[in-house]
Amino acid sequence: MKSKPKSKSEKSRLKLLHQYYCYTGFYGFVWTAVKKALPYIALAILGIYTINHFVNINQLLIDLTKTLPVYGVLIFFFLSETLLGLVPPEIFIAWAGKMHAPWMYLFLLAILSYSGGLISYYLGRLITKIPSIHNYLEVKMKTQLKNSKKWGGFLIVVGALLPLPFSISCLAAGIIAFPFRNVMLFGSLRLIRFFIYGLVIFHVF
16 A cells, blocks of 8 residues: 555656656757767777677787786776777676686776776866867857756766766766766766676676
């Protein structure tokens, strides 16, 4: 009997949230962003597929983790997570699983990934200092920037939790001048993702 009001309350909250997103144009904003990103995503996938046809990228990265010293692997991972983050972190998590203290190395990887994202944020801020880009953002992208600042948290959460480059999300947050403290807060979910990946890759279950 007591669970029904709670269920109705949850439904009404979801309905209000849905109405808010419709009213503010959130769905349209996301769809427009996805449509604009699709050609670049398709081009990147095609490029990776073409390169992988001639060179086994995953095997190359695995061999790299075997060849480099520990500090070399950590530096390479940090640079990757700072500059676009296109190298799958799962390869490095698997590497951590083979170390003498896997959870310690997993923690180091998580901190490096999180820190790389924060640095990417400031790279985004630096990009906006370029006069041509600054003028473009302020004139032609003014409306899009306004909407992006509303939902910048969503952008960071998606980058932190989903298998998408976290640094690109942080870079975009820097470009739209999303508050840094919020980037730090939402970006901390990145640590949870690494923990979950660790549970799976280390075969804890």
